[in-house]
Amino acid sequence: MKTFQCVLSVFCIVYMLFVVIVTKTYADEPLQVQLQKLQIITEDYPPISFRNKDNEIVGMAVEVVQEIMVRLKMKQQIKMWPWARAYLKAKEGPNFVLFSASRTKVREPLFHWVGSIFTMRASFYVKKGSGIKISNLDDARKLKSIGTCREAFDEQFLKNEGFTNLEATKQNSLNMKKLLKGRISAMTATNITLEAMLKEAGFSINDVEEQYTFLRTLNYIVFSKQISNEVVNAWRQTLKDIKDEGLLSKLQKKWLP
Numbered sequence: 001m002k003t004f005q006c007v008l009s010v011f012c013i014v015y016m017l018f019v020v021i022v023t024k025t026y027a028d029e030p031l032q033v034q035l036q037k038l039q040i041i042t043e044d045y046p047p048i049s050f051r052n053k054d055n056e057i058v059g060m061a062v063e064v065v066q067e068i069m070v071r072l073k074m075k076q077q078i079k080m081w082p083w084a085r086a087y088l089k090a091k092e093g094p095n096f097v098l099f100s101a102s103r104t105k106v107r108e109p110l111f112h113w114v115g116s117i118f119t120m121r122a123s124f125y126v127k128k129g130s131g132i133k134i135s136n137l138d139d140a141r142k143l144k145s146i147g148t149c150r151e152a153f154d155e156q157f158l159k160n161e162g163f164t165n166l167e168a169t170k171q172n173s174l175n176m177k178k179l180l181k182g183r184i185s186a187m188t189a190t191n192i193t194l195e196a197m198l199k200e201a202g203f204s205i206n207d208v209e210e211q212y213t214f215l216r217t218l219n220y221i222v223f224s225k226q227i228s229n230e231v232v233n234a235w236r237q238t239l240k241d242i243k244d245e246g247l248l249s250k251l252q253k254k255w256l257p
Helices: 002-027 031-036 060-071 083-092 137-141 153-160 172-180 194-201 229-244 247-255
Strands: 039-042 096-102 111-127 146-149 166-169 186-190 208-224
Touching: 031 229, 039 060, 039 083, 060 096, 060 111, 060 208, 060 229, 060 247, 083 096, 083 208, 096 111, 111 153, 111 172, 111 229, 137 208, 146 153, 146 172, 153 166, 153 186, 153 208, 166 172, 172 186, 172 194, 172 208, 186 194, 208 229, 229 247
Parallel strands: 039 096, 146 166, 146 186
Antiparallel strands: 096 208, 111 186, 111 208
16 A cells, blocks of 8 residues: 555656746747647537537637737637547646636636636436426435536536446437437536437437526636646737627627527
C-alpha cells in the first residue's frame, strides 16, 4: 500500500509539473499565436450544434463561437466529435475549446469557464402510456433502467447521487429508440434538444411524457486548464461584447424552442 501511495504521489507531482510547463510555454507566446493553436470542438447536439443536410456544422452555439473567432481573427475549422471524446480531450488539454458544457460541481475545477450562452433543464422522460410516474429522485432510483448519454452532465449528476441503474450510450437518440421499444424504463433528456432528438429517432413529442425535472444548468464555452489567462480573457471579453450588443439574445430567439 505504501508503495502504491508513493507511486501515486510521484505521478501527481509529474502531472502538475507538466501542466505548469505547458501553460508557461503557451503563455510566453504572442496572443495571436496562442489563438491560432486552439482546437475548437463541439458535439452533435441540435439545435445547439449539428450537421445540416450539406454536412456543415451549424447551430445556435456554433454561430456564437464563429462570431468570436471572426472578431479574434481565428481561421481554424470547428470539429465535431462524440461527446465523451470531446469532453475527455478538453479535460486533458492542452489547447481545446469545447462548446457547450453544463457547469456543475463535478466539472467546476476541470476547465476555464469562458462564459454562458444558454440555459436548460434536465428531466426524466418515459414512454407515453407506460404508467411510470417519477416525482423525485427516489422514484427514479427504483426503476429497472434509465438511459443516459455517456459523460453528459445529467449522467454525472445522477452518478454523484448514487444511481446504479443507468445505461449509457454515446447518443441520446439511441436512448429514445430503446425507450420507445420498451428496452429501458426511462431516460434523461433536456428541454433544448428533446424535439430534435425525437425527430432523429423517428418519433414525435406525443410519444413521450416528461416527468421529474432534476437539474437546471447554464451551458458554457470551456477551455482546457493549460490555456493561458490572456487567451481566456480575450474570448471572455469578446463574448461579453456579443452579449452587450444583443447578438446572443437574437441567436437564442432564432435557434431555441
